[in-house]
């Protein structure tokens with residue numbers, strides 16, 4: 125696992141992303157968190173864009189991640205960056221919440237389906 129931090133000039137960390145690289149399973153964005161007082165400043169999007177760039181530079185054809193289905197902020201962030209839902213697992217959290225898997229393909233999805 126690798127960790128990436130977004131920090132302000134003084135070095136204080138504002139957000140962190142965690143990525144996991146597996147030669148078989150692929151490139152996963154495993155976690156993302158931004159300090160609550162710095163939400164909606166574009167930090168989360170930058171951290172996801174950084175992970176996307178790393179996956180592309182490393183030669184992967186896609187990046188994937190899993191998000192609880194009630195995490196509207198993260199889902200909107202990912203959909204806005206052209207991640208698409210690929211599957212869902214039901215009732216994985218203690219309160220019964222579902223989890224969604226999303227993927228961003230670097231090759232044209234239409235071509236993959238042909």
Ligand SMILES: CC(C)(COP(=O)(O)OP(=O)(O)OC[C@H]1O[C@@H](n2cnc3c(N)ncnc32)[C@H](O)[C@@H]1OP(=O)(O)O)[C@@H](O)C(=O)NCCC(=O)NCCS
Pocket residue numbers: 154155156157158159162163164165166167168169170191195196197198200201202204
């Ligand atoms: C999800 C999270 C990382 C987003 O980080 P952020 O830095 O606030 O997000 P950004 O400012 O980059 O927002 C990018 C886009 O995400 C969406 N978004 C972010 N927060 C949102 C919210 N509270 N409600 C709705 N959409 C939201 C919007 O589309 C936003 O674009 P816009 O500001 O142009 O409308 C942050 O809310 C967080 O740390 N949450 C707690 C941890 C978590 O849920 N992590 C993800 C699962 S591992």
